[in-house]
Amino acid sequence: MKTLIVYLSKFGNTRKLAEAMAETVKPSGNVRVVAIDQLAASDFDGVDLVVMGSPTHAFTLPEAVRTVLESLPLAILGGKSVAAFDTTVKPWPLRCLRASPKLLNRLTYLGGKPIARPETFFVKTKNPQKSGQIDLLLEGELERARRWAGELLDRSNR
Numbered sequence: 001m002k003t004l005i006v007y008l009s010k011f012g013n014t015r016k017l018a019e020a021m022a023e024t025v026k027p028s029g030n031v032r033v034v035a036i037d038q039l040a041a042s043d044f045d046g047v048d049l050v051v052m053g054s055p056t057h058a059f060t061l062p063e064a065v066r067t068v069l070e071s072l073p074l075a076i077l078g079g080k081s082v083a084a085f086d087t088t089v090k091p092w093p094l095r096c097l098r099a100s101p102k103l104l105n106r107l108t109y110l111g112g113k114p115i116a117r118p119e120t121f122f123v124k125t126k127n128p129q130k131s132g133q134i135d136l137l138l139e140g141e142l143e144r145a146r147r148w149a150g151e152l153l154d155r156s157n158r
């Protein structure tokens with residue numbers, strides 16, 4: 001079982017979730033965590049499960065993620081299980097204003113087979129006053145990410 005977890009992260013929180021998911025998936029075989037700006041088409045070679053995560057920016061998927069996905073060859077995810085998650089500020093209730101549904105649509109367009117509904121992990125605030133890596137995740141979200149990764153693993157093995 002080979003898993004690739006790809007993320008975009010401005011303040012480090014989506015990256016932390018990606019790394020927590022990787023810890024859960026590790027015992028199943030090979031897992032790599034890659035920042036989206038480092039992603040190459042060859043990273044998908046031989047991969048069974050692709051998990052992609054992004055912050056919600058301006059109620060949607062950030063341009064940086066869309067640009068990379070648009071540059072990938074069609075059908076590159078053919079035969080692979082895919083899942084998408086986002087990080088979003090807690091008070092936004094509407095799923096359609098989050099990044100993960102759009103992200104999952106794009107992974108499906110590239111040939112991926114969705115194995116879970118788009119998932120959201122919540123952060124405390126939209127505009128932290130400082131710059132750099134800032135801990136914004138609500139309590140319990142890292143643990144929830146580990147559980148979600150375990151469910152993905154079960155489903156991709158079915």
Ligand SMILES: Cc1cc2nc3c(=O)[nH]c(=O)nc-3n(C[C@H](O)[C@H](O)[C@H](O)COP(=O)(O)O)c2cc1C
Nearest residue numbers: 009010011012013014055056057058059087088089
């Ligand atoms: C330019 C910008 C736009 C944002 N727009 C939204 C938004 O529309 N909805 C929302 O819930 N959060 C929004 N946020 C907050 C991000 O979702 C939050 O910073 C992100 O989840 C933190 O993840 P990261 O540490 O991986 O960057 C925005 C943040 C930035 C920097």
